[in-house]
Amino acid sequence: MAHRIEVGFRSELDDPREAGVLAGIRDLGVRSIEAVSVSDVYWLDADLTSAELDAIGARVLSDTVAQVFAWDGTQVRGSEPWLRALVVTYNRGVSDPLEATILKGIEDVGISKGGRARSGVRYVLYGSASTEQIDLVTTQLLLNPIVQHVFQGDEDAFPNEPMYEFSLRRVPLSGLSESDASAIGAGLGLSPDEMKTIRRHYVALGREPTDVELETLAQTWSEHCVHKTFKARIQVDGETIDNLLRSTIMRATRALDKSWCLSVFEDNAGVIDFDGDNAVCFKVETHNHPSAVEPYGGAATGLGGVVRDILGTGLGARPILNTDVFCFASPSTPHDRVPAGILHPRRVFKGVRAGVADYCNRLGIPTANGAIRFDDRYMGNPLVFCGTVGIMPTWAAQRGKQQPGDLVVLLGGRTGRDGIHGVTFASEKLDDTSVNRSRSAVQIGNAIVEKRTIDAL
Template sequence: MLTSSASGLLSVVIYRIEVSKKGADPQVEGLARLLSEEGLPSKGLSIIRVYFLKSKLEKKEIEALAAELFADPVSEVVSLGRSQPPGMRAVEVWYHPGVTDPESNWVLNHLRNRQIAVDDVRRATRFMFPASVPRAKLVRFAERHLFNPLIQHLAVRGEEPFPRHRGTRFKIEEIELAGLSDKELLELSTKRDWHFDLTEIKAIRNHFAKLERDPTLTEMETLAQTWSEHCVHKTFNAAFEVEGEKFGNLLADTIMKPSRELDRPWCLSLFTDNAGVVEFSADVAVAFKVETHNHPSAIEPYGGAATGIGGVIRDALGTGQGADPILNTDVFCFGPPGFPSRKLPKGVLPPRRILEGVVRGVRDYGNRMGIPTASGALYFDELYLANPLVYCGTLAIIPKAKVAKKVSKGDVIILAGARTGRDGVHGVTFASTSLAGSSHAKHGSAVQIGNPIEEKLLRDLVIAARDRGLIASITDCGGGGLSSAVGEMTKNKGCVVDLDHV
C-alpha cells in the first residue's frame, strides 16, 4: 500500500490486491511441465493475479471490495499487499504504459458503474518460482514463455504502477520522396514498415509530384494499409500460371468462379460483404466467414489467434445490417509438437508453444463472448514450422430483410467499440512482409490485444439497434482502421469524417 499524493484531508493511495488459487491450477501445471523440460524445479510454483487500485477509499473498504469483486471465494484466496513466501523467487509481468489492458478497463468501468471511488486500475501477473532457480535462468525462461517484450515487461523494484504521462502533441510530418533513388525508396518503405514494392512507392511519388507537394505521414500510412496484403489481397488478385494453366486473377478464376457460374438463388450475398450469406429458411439467413491469422499467430500465438477469431466475429457483426454470431470453427496446421527446439530456425517459436497458445487464444476469446467452438481440425507437418496456418471461422444468423446494406445521403457515421492502444500498429502492413528470424522482436507489437468483453457488449448493442431499424449499413473497423472502414461502407457515395470527433 503506497500513498501517492495528498489533497485536503484524504490521500490518494495505491492498493495492491493479490488473488491466488486454493487448489490445483491448470495454468501452474502447464508451467511446471515447461520448467521440467528445461531441467528446472517447480516445487511451490504458483501464479498470482495482481490488481493495483488508485483510490481515496480506506483500507477496510478496499478489503471488502476485494473479497466481493476480485475473487471466487470457493476456489480463490484474496489478500492485500505483496506475497513473498520463504524459499521462493518472484517475477512480475506488467503491460507497458499505453498498451491496451482490457481486464483493467473492465474492472475500472465496473467500479465506476457502481459509483465506487476508484481513480484507476492496473493488472499484473506474479509468478512464484523456487529460489533455487538462478535469476538469470528465470529471466530467460520468462522471456520465452511468460510475456511478449513488445507489449509487456518484467517489473523492477520501485517501479510505479501508475506513471505520470505528459502526453504527446500531434505534429504533421511530411515525407520527402522526390529525388530518392529506387534503392532509397525501398529502404524508406522498409524502415517505416509500409512494405510497398518499388512500383507502388514510385506511383505514390509520381502522384504527389503532380500535386507539387510532399505526402504527409498520415497519407503514407493510409496508402500503406489500403494497399497491404491484408486489405487488398494482392497475392490472391494476381495473375498466376500453374503447370501451364493461366489465371488472370487467382481469386476470381478459382474461388469465386464456381459460385458465380452456378448463380443459385439461395446465395444471397457473395464476395461483396464482410461474410458470405446464404438462405436458411423463409425469413432467416446464415452468414459465414473464415479468415487466416498466420503471421500474428507465428510470433504471438495467444494474442494472434485471439484477435483472429475476434476479427471474424466482428466481420459477421459487420455483415449486412448486422448478423448475430452463434458458433465458431477452426482449422490449425502446425509443425510437429515434439520437433527439437535446437533444430528450429532463429526466431521461430517451438511448435508446441504455438499450438497451445493458438488453441487457448481461440477458446478463451469465444468463451468470453459466449460463443462456443463447435468444430475444428488439427494437422501437423514440418512445412508449418516457421509459419503456421491458423484458420478461424464464425457462423452467424441474420434476418433476410437485413442482408442488404442501404447507405443514403444524410446518414450519420457512428464509431463504437474498444479504445485503441499502442498494440496493433502496422498490423496490416506486417501481413505484407515475409517472416524472418527477427520478426518477433521487430513485429510483435503489430499483434493487437483482443478485448472480448467489450466485443460482447458491442454484439448486444448491434443486434438490438438492428432490430429497432437504427442501422442502415455496418462494417467492421478492422486492421485498416477508419480510412478503410468508412471508405468501404460509403463506396460510390462519399463521406466526411472529422477526426477531431473520433
C-alpha cells in the first residue's frame, strides 16, 4: 500500500525556500503572484501502521522542533483559497537521490518492511496569474520538464516498471551520404571529420558499428574528456600555438622539473609535496554548458565531479575544502534584452550559487574562497569554475598499477535517465534550443552517496 507523508515548517515560522521561489518568480517577470508556500512530500510503498507512519514522520522525515507532518491526504502548509497547488516529483526511470536515504533511515528506526520511496515538493501559489504565466513559472522555475513533472491526483505513485530486454543494434554508416552521417555525428557531438574517421575504421573492419560503440567513441572523443580546444592549433595575434595546454602550462611545469611536483598531468588531479609526509592534491574543472541550461544541477554536479577526482587520484586523497570562480552576465539585465532560449543571468547566478552551496553543505566540505565577475559576454554561456583541495600521504601520490585479474568495485548512486549525453553535450555549440533540448544531459547529483563514499575510502 502506498502512503503519503507531507512535511512543512510550523505556521509561525518562515521557510526560507518560499522567499527564494517568490524571488525566482519575480525574475521571470511575473509580479502578480503574491506569496508561495512550500512543503516536502514523501511516498512510501509499504504496509505501515499508523504508529509506524507517526514514527517515520517524527524520527526520519522531519525536525519536530521546527516542522510538522501529516500523512495520507492531510496538508501541513498552505491553505485555501489558493491560485494553484502542485506537487513536483521525478519522472519514471529518473533516479531519486533521496530514496536510498529515506529507506535507510526507516530501517535505522527499527521498521524493516522493505518497499520503495519517492520524494517531491509541494508548491502553493497565491495571487493572480494567467495560465500561460503559471506554465512559465512551473516549467522554468519549479521543475525541469525533462526529468520532473507535476504529480497528478490519480497518478500511481509506484507503477510497475517495464523489464529491460537487450537488443543488439547496429548503425548502418557505410551506406549513408556524408551529410546524413554528419547529421548522426552532430547528435553525438562528433565533427564531420571525426565521423569520416569512424566510417573508415568500420569499413576496414568489414562491419557496421553498434550504437554502444558509437556512444563510446563520442564520449571518449568529447570536449569534456580530451579537451579538443586545448589541444587544437590556435592563432593569436599572428602567432600559431600548437596545443595550447602542452605549449604553456605543461611546458613550463616540465621545464621547472621541481622535485615537489609528485604527480602532474597524468592522473585525475595534480599532487605536490607539502611537508615531506603529507601531500596536497588539487583539481579544478569548468561545468559551463550544464550550468547554462540547468544552473542548480549543473553547478552541483560540477563540484561533485572534482571531489570525485580528488578521491580517485593516486591511492586516494581526502577532500578538505572547495573553491570556485563564477562569471555571469549582469543580473540586472532587462528581460527584453535576454536572447530567446537563454536563461536570465539572475536565474543562472542564483541557481549556480545554490547548487554549489547545497552540495558543499551535504558533503560537509567548506568553500574556503572564491571569486565572481559580471560581464555581458557571459550571457549565453557562464563560466562555472569549481575546485577541490585534498590531502594524502606522499607515498600514496602515485597511481596504482593494475594487473590482469584485479577486481573492480563500482561505488555510487543508482543511475537513471538523467545525465544521458552529459559529456558529448560539452562538445556542442549552445543555441536558442539548448535549454529545452539538453537539460536531460545534466545529471542529478547525489551528495549523500558521495559523502558516504568519502567516508568509506
